[in-house]
Amino acid sequence: MSDQKILYSFRRCPYAMRARLAVASSQERFELREIILHAKPAHMLEISPKGTVPVAQLEDGTVIDESLDIALWALRQNDPEHLLTPDRGTETEMLSLIERQDTSFKPLLDRYKYHFHSDKEASLAARDDARHFLADLDAQLANGDRLFGDRTSLADICIWPFIRQFAHVDKEWFWSLPYPHLIEWLDVFLNSDRFAAIMKKYALWVPDQQPVFFPEAAQNQ
Ligand SMILES: N[C@@H](CCC(=O)N[C@@H](CS)C(=O)NCC(=O)O)C(=O)O
CATH class of the missing domain: 1.20.1050.10 (Glutathione S-transferase Yfyf (Class Pi); Chain A, domain 2)
Structure with a gap:
């Protein structure tokens, strides 16, 4: 349990980029935890033992560890750009x-x-x-x-x-x-x-650091 949604991410991973693109569009605010694949944080592995990024943890403890599911979750909360309802197709x-x-x-x-x-x-x-x-x-x-x-x-x-x-x-x-x-x-x-907004470089996350929020200018918390 946490008072904040958490997103474990790795900047260059295309799956993590997908999740960040959706989260940025939704304006759902997460604590971003930047990781590298050869030093995965214990907490990330504890909540998602399969060890892939991205991993999201919601305030109620729910873990979402597939990039598409994270994207869908974020956009189903809030979809100001109507990414789920395209001009053409379904x-x-x-x-x-x-x-x-x-x-x-x-x-x-x-x-x-x-x-x-x-x-x-x-x-x-x-x-x-x-x-x-x-x-x-x-x-x-x-x-x-x-x-x-x-x-x-x-x-x-x-x-x-x-x-x-x-x-x-x-x-x-x-x-x-x-x-x-x-x-x-x-x-x-x-x-x-x-693209620029999701490719900003963040220092690697270390436990107990000051949280880094993503997206930075998020409206919804
Ligand atoms: N199906 C997963 C795939 C995620 C995935 O494979 N991510 C890679 C990085 S791009 C990873 O974490 N690999 C684990 C590793 O290399 O240790 C998703 O959509 O989230």
């Missing part, structure tokens, strides 16, 4: 695209990224397979500025961090792909205040 359609990213694209991204310098063949084979998802996103983005219409939605904030990570493995290759809509969509994100 929440179910957004969740199905996010599931495709999490279950099909993410493993290919991992293989591409982790083998890039050690096993080029495996890396490039994964990159090739991943192109189907990129091509489908590009086609979807030909219909609007964002994945589900012209307004940012849950799908954009949940998928952007992973496409960013994919793009960064070999930037020259990515930015020369014949997917203009996808590239524009990623560029918009990377240059957005939304």
Whole structure:
């Protein structure tokens, strides 16, 4: 139990970015605890023994340790940008695209990224397979500025961090792909205040320190 909601996060983790993007949009205020993966705090492992970030703990002690569940929880409290109700399509359609990213694209991204310098063949084979998802996103983005219409939605904030990570493995290759809509969509994100606001650097959390709040200018406590 705590008088404050807690969010364990790791700045560069795309899942944690997803959670921070949703929390920032919802303006639900959390105590942010920045961690590194090779030194996970005992309290985080106590409340979520599987040891992945992000992990949220609510005031009543409820633990939410899946990034999408944290995003949905925050936006169901407060959704001022209407991320759950896109211009086009439904929440179910957004969740199905996010599931495709999490279950099909993410493993290919991992293989591409982790083998890039050690096993080029495996890396490039994964990159090739991943192109189907990129091509489908590009086609979807030909219909609007964002994945589900012209307004940012849950799908954009949940998928952007992973496409960013994919793009960064070999930037020259990515930015020369014949997917203009996808590239524009990623560029918009990377240059957005939304992205800047979740990428601020925080010192690593240590027990008993003064709490750091996120988002900093949150209205709801
Ligand atoms: N399905 C989880 C996946 C989270 C995840 O895998 N996070 C990575 C960091 S990006 C992690 O914590 N890995 C544990 C480790 O490397 O020790 C979610 O959506 O929250």
